[in-house]
Amino acid sequence: GAVVSQHPSWVICKSGTSVKIECRSLDFQATTMFWYRQFPKQSLMLMATSNEGSKATYEQGVEKDKFLINHASLTLSTLTVTSAHPEDSSFYICSARDYDREYEQYFGPGTRLTVT
Amino acid sequence: GQNIDQPTEMTATEGAIVQINCTYQTSGFNGLFWYQQHAGEAPTFLSYNVLDGLEEKGRFSSFLSRSKGYSYLLLKELQMKDSASYLCAVVDSNYQLIWGAGTKLIIKP
Numbered sequence: 001g002a003v004v005s006q007h008p009s010w011v012i013c014k015s016g017t018s019v020k021i022e023c024r025s026l027d028f029q030a031t032t033m034f035w036y037r038q039f040p041k042q043s044l045m046l047m048a049t050s051n052e053g054s055k056a057t058y059e060q061g062v063e064k065d066k067f068l069i070n071h072a073s074l075t076l077s078t079l080t081v082t083s084a085h086p087e088d089s090s091f092y093i094c095s096a097r098d099y100d101r102e103y104e105q106y107f108g109p110g111t112r113l114t115v116t
Numbered sequence: 117g118q119n120i121d122q123p124t125e126m127t128a129t130e131g132a133i134v135q136i137n138c139t140y141q142t143s144g145f146n147g148l149f150w151y152q153q154h155a156g157e158a159p160t161f162l163s164y165n166v167l168d169g170l171e172e173k174g175r176f177s178s179f180l181s182r183s184k185g186y187s188y189l190l191l192k193e194l195q196m197k198d199s200a201s202y203l204c205a206v207v208d209s210n211y212q213l214i215w216g217a218g219t220k221l222i223i224k225p
Contacts, residue, residue: 034213042217043203043215043216043217043218044159044203044215046213046215049212091156093158093159097211104149104161104164105213106161107151107158107159107160108158109157109158110157110158112156
């Protein structure tokens with residue numbers, strides 16, 4: 001149980017375009033989902049926390065107009081990187097918190113974004 | 117502020133034992149996680165401790181001392197596939213995960 005999927009697993013896009021990444025909890029309801037970014041050889045950096053049906057809470061330094069997060073249902077959250085630039089190239093990982101287990105997060109497999 | 121410290125890198129020999137330490141200072145405590153992350157992959161769950169003591173799970177064990185703000189992950193009978201980063205994360209009073217920077221473990225034959 002507690003499986004989280006992400007789609008796509010990798011994507012290459014041109015500078016200036018937008019990319020949408022989906023995060024789904026497959027066998028549980030996730031009231032809260034988290035979006036992380038990880039640059040090579042660095043630790044996870046929390047970008048934002050999204051609760052189902054409400055606006056996401058962004059960490060300091062993360063542009064909310066650039067990284068649009070939607071958490072429309074208990075099993076789906078999306079991250080849209082708008083007007084992507086090469087410096088947005090990174091590994092994006094989502095995690096979901098089980099409604100019944102407040103403290104544990106289950107990670108998706110990650111999405112590698114390369115902006116050319 | 118909230119802070120989690122763990123060594124940046126450690127090296128060990130195949131077949132040996134290694135202990136990765138983690139110390140923390142957080143606003144509240146609702147448990148501590150250890151995750152393993154191979155290069156280019158997402159983290160995978162290893163252990164969760166909320167009470168003091170040692171939790172053993174196969175070749176991996178995790179220890180917690182809440183009074184000392186300290187935990188360690190013990191890996192026995194090291195295998196080459198154990199080469200990875202090991203992340204310590206604490207659940208604070210708001211049930212948010214506070215992450216350490218991770219310890220890169222290099223296993224040599």
